[in-house]
Structure formats: C-alpha cells, structure tokens
Amino acid sequence: GAVVSQHPSRVICKSGTSVKIECRSLDFQATTMFWYRQFPKKSLMLMATSNEGSKATYEQGVEKDKFLINHASLTLSTLTVTSAHPEDSSFYICSAIRDRGFGNSPLHFGNGTRLTVT
C-alpha cells in the first residue's frame, strides 16, 4: 500500500532556530501534498497545499514566510518552521495523493512530527 514517510517524528529546538520537516511518498509519485497542524484533542487544520514545481498555496491566516514549503520533487515536500517560537509547538502532519489521483482516492498521511520549541 501507499506509504508516506515523515521525518523527524519528534524534534525539540530552541526559540529562534529553524526546523525542517520532510515528507516523502515512498512508493508513489505525489503531485500534491498537504501540510496540517494539529493541537491536542483537536482536528487537523490545513496549513497549505504543496504542488510539485510551483509555489505552495497557503490557507488564510498561515504566514508563508514563517512556514516555508518546498516541493522539489514528486516524492518530497519539506516544511521549514523559521525562527520558531514556543507557540509554534504542535503536531505537524503531511499527506499526499497519488499522481493523477482522482477525488475519491485515499489521502495518505505521514505519522506526524511533534515539534517542541523551548
């Protein structure tokens, strides 16, 4: 089955530093990947849609200069949290759909990254 690998699973960083999170589709090409943020006991909040070879589309209220997204290949998208602050601490999850996937195709999620900013 389709596998999406997200790395790292946990990261602790100091305030003011930047953190990069990788999302890879291991056995399929993903033209489109999505990045979500999830607070404890809350549902996933879409942050941005990442399309290979083009600029990401950010949801309203998400700072594109704060959360840099790069989708350099059909199997890799990265999210960089720049100048992280404690309020950026959260669970970040990526998801991907197969290339030429149709609207009823499953959305494959990574296992998330727990970011803690001290």
Next chain:
Amino acid sequence: KNQVEQSPQSLIILEGKNCTLQCNYTVSPFSNLRWYKQDTGRGPVSLTIMTFSENTKSNGRYTATLDADTKQSSLHITASQLSDSASYICVVSGPYAGGTSYGKLTFGQGTILTVHP
C-alpha cells in the same frame, strides 16, 4: 460556512461491544465523505470513502453509512477491540477545484473512542 460536526466528542465502551459514531455536515456541494482512524501521536489512516451515491461501505468491523439527503453519516464498529481505541475523524470533500482532481476537505473535530477490557 462548510462545517463537519461529530458526536459524541468522546466515548468509552467495553471490549466486545458495538458502538456508533455520528457525523453531520453542511458542506455543499458535496463530493465524498471519508472516515479516518487516528491513533495517538500518529497520522490518520483511511477507513472508508463514500460518494453521494453510496449508502453504506464496510471495511472489516467498520461499517459507514451515508444519507446525503439529511447530510448525515455514521461509523459503526462491531465487536470492539482494545486496538480500536483511537480518534475517529470524519472528513467531507467539496467539489473539485478547477485544474485539480481533489476537492477541499473539511475535517470534523473527531470522536475519541476508548475501549476498556
């Protein structure tokens, strides 16, 4: 405003019992409805996907139903197991946006299910 409301927020049942989770949505127009299972600290895993023309879909002990007229869906879990303890998320997809084959997804807040031995 497109919304997906799930109930109950949390549920505790004994192992072996059945349970039903509810999902009401206002997303319109509607493309499909998905149920996901999310274990603590993990990403969601797809259970079922239903289009507006489908009334029911099963995946092992999970059976989802859909009433597109009343905009309601349910997820029924039979003979629950300890491993069913998780958050169950209902996700509704709107129509496909121009140039993409994937509609905008609206997530419910999830139902936290705890199965006790």
